Amino acid sequence: MTPQAVRILVIDDDEIIRGTVAEALELDGFIVETARNGLEALELVSERPPGGIIVDLMMPVMTGWQFLEQCRARRLCTGTPTVVVSAYSKLPDEAASLGVSGCIAKPFDLDVLLGAIERAVRNAA
Amino acid sequence: MLHRNEGDLFRLLVQSVRDYAIFKLSSEGIVETWNVGAERVKAIRSAKSSVAALDRAELFEIERRTRAEAVAAVHAQDEFLSIASHELRTPVAAVKATAQLANRAIARGTTDVSRVQRHLDAISRAADRLGSLVEDLLDVSRLRTGQLQLRRRTVNVVPLLEDIVERYGAQYGDSEHEFHLSLPDRSVIVEVDPSRLEQVLDNFLSNAVKYSPKGGEIRVTLEPAADGVRMMVTDRGIGLPVGQEDRIFEPFGRASSAMSHQIPGLGLGLSICRQFIEAHGGYVWASSAGEHRGTTVGVWLPDSRPLAELPLPS
Numbered sequence: 001m002t003p004q005a006v007r008i009l010v011i012d013d014d015e016i017i018r019g020t021v022a023e024a025l026e027l028d029g030f031i032v033e034t035a036r037n038g039l040e041a042l043e044l045v046s047e048r049p050p051g052g053i054i055v056d057l058m059m060p061v062m063t064g065w066q067f068l069e070q071c072r073a074r075r076l077c078t079g080t081p082t083v084v085v086s087a088y089s090k091l092p093d094e095a096a097s098l099g100v101s102g103c104i105a106k107p108f109d110l111d112v113l114l115g116a117i118e119r120a121v122r123n124a125a
Numbered sequence: 126m127l128h129r130n131e132g133d134l135f136r137l138l139v140q141s142v143r144d145y146a147i148f149k150l151s152s153e154g155i156v157e158t159w160n161v162g163a164e165r166v167k168a169i170r171s172a173k174s175s176v177a178a179l180d181r182a183e184l185f186e187i188e189r190r191t192r193a194e195a196v197a198a199v200h201a202q203d204e205f206l207s208i209a210s211h212e213l214r215t216p217v218a219a220v221k222a223t224a225q226l227a228n229r230a231i232a233r234g235t236t237d238v239s240r241v242q243r244h245l246d247a248i249s250r251a252a253d254r255l256g257s258l259v260e261d262l263l264d265v266s267r268l269r270t271g272q273l274q275l276r277r278r279t280v281n282v283v284p285l286l287e288d289i290v291e292r293y294g295a296q297y298g299d300s301e302h303e304f305h306l307s308l309p310d311r312s313v314i315v316e317v318d319p320s321r322l323e324q325v326l327d328n329f330l331s332n333a334v335k336y337s338p339k340g341g342e343i344r345v346t347l348e349p350a351a352d353g354v355r356m357m358v359t360d361r362g363i364g365l366p367v368g369q370e371d372r373i374f375e376p377f378g379r380a381s382s383a384m385s386h387q388i389p390g391l392g393l394g395l396s397i398c399r400q401f402i403e404a405h406g407g408y409v410w411a412s413s414a415g416e417h418r419g420t421t422v423g424v425w426l427p428d429s430r431p432l433a434e435l436p437l438p439s
Contacts, residue, residue, distance in 0.1 A: 016219035016247045024226050027233060058211055060384040087211040106211075107218035110225035 006051035038062030068098040081120030154181035219251035275318040301340020329358040337362025357423040365413035
């Protein structure tokens with residue numbers, strides 16, 4: 001699968017980070033959708049599952065974990081490559097069962113974040 | 126902690142947040158000797174006049190309570206650090222990622238002036254956010270450690286309010302917000318640290334703008350009140366859910382309406398305002414008719430009196 005065919009959903013409550021990550025992905029040839037919290041993301045993925053997800057954990061309305069748990073409960077996005085962005089660099093044990101492929105600590109390196117999602121998308125293809 | 130000591134004595138070590146007490150107990154549980162810390166810790170914990178009069182059950186009770194307080198203090202500190210560090214990481218991440226994005230765009234030859242401007246603007250906004258977070262955290266730290274120094278002066282608050290409302294009018298005049306100032310037709314003198322009062326009013330006004338995203342009138346009122354003066358800022362914004370009027374003045378306390386409207390904030394500003402005003406012998410309050418029905422936040426400050434009569438900040 002070439003990046004051109006892949007749609008990535010970026011979920012972050014911070015407007016600058018959301019826009020920056022989206023723009024960087026677009027520069028790399030991805031199609032990008034954005035959501036400001038887990039709830040908005042849940043609506044988007046139930047309409048059309050994306051090819052990859054970058055999700056922040058601490059967000060108002062619905063956190064990243066709650067979003068991932070809801071996805072699993074509703075059998076949405078099963079097997080979708082997912083990279084978590086978190087203030088903590090270690091993943092809790094339940095991360096694997098929620099299908100998380102990687103965790104990037106904030107403040108992240110754009111190269112590392114994009115590398116992680118590109119690798120995860122490639123491995124899933 | 127109970128340690129077996131030399132001979133037939135036991136040593137009971139009680140560690141509180143700032144002090145520690147050592148009691149030496151005989152094998153029958155009678156307190157034989159103690160250190161100065163024991164007298165300090167005991168003095169706050171028990172009405173009894175002599176440390177020797179404490180029995181073993183009381184000693185364990187002191188130890189249990191002191192430990193619970195220490196655990197709670199450490200927990201509060203951990204939570205503070207955890208929230209503060211998360212909040213600080215977000216604008217740092219925004220600055221870093223945007224700078225790296227600008228570099229990527231240059232490396233790929235896809236940059237142009239408008240893209241560069243957009244990136245620089247994002248970096249500047251994130252740096253502003255970082256700066257104001259750091260100021261808030263420093264204020265919280267000063268208040269916690271009692272290092273806040275108020276420079277009280279005799280101040281006429283009328284021109285102070287006129288200046289700040291004019292500044293907001295100039296800054297947000299072309300937005301959907303309209304500022305109105307209602308003043309008595311005389312000077313209103315209070316004994317305050319003018320820079321701190323200005324910080325409080327600035328916080329109230331910036332909240333009024335922030336929490337009325339659709340715009341509307343923002344009214345600032347100064348009026349005489351019982352033994353003092355009252356200053357209020359009223360907006361027509363998202364309002365407060367019933368029962369959350371006090372919550373917004375707690376550290377990290379944010380109204381659920383602010384969260385559901387995706388309005389960012391650490392929740393420190395108003396708690397700092399409350400402590401500033403209380404240090405001046407005044408109080409703050411908030412009221413709202415409910416969600417989407419606007420909010421009023423207010424300050425009451427006592428009438429100007431000789432400084433010696435004013436309560437000292439705690």
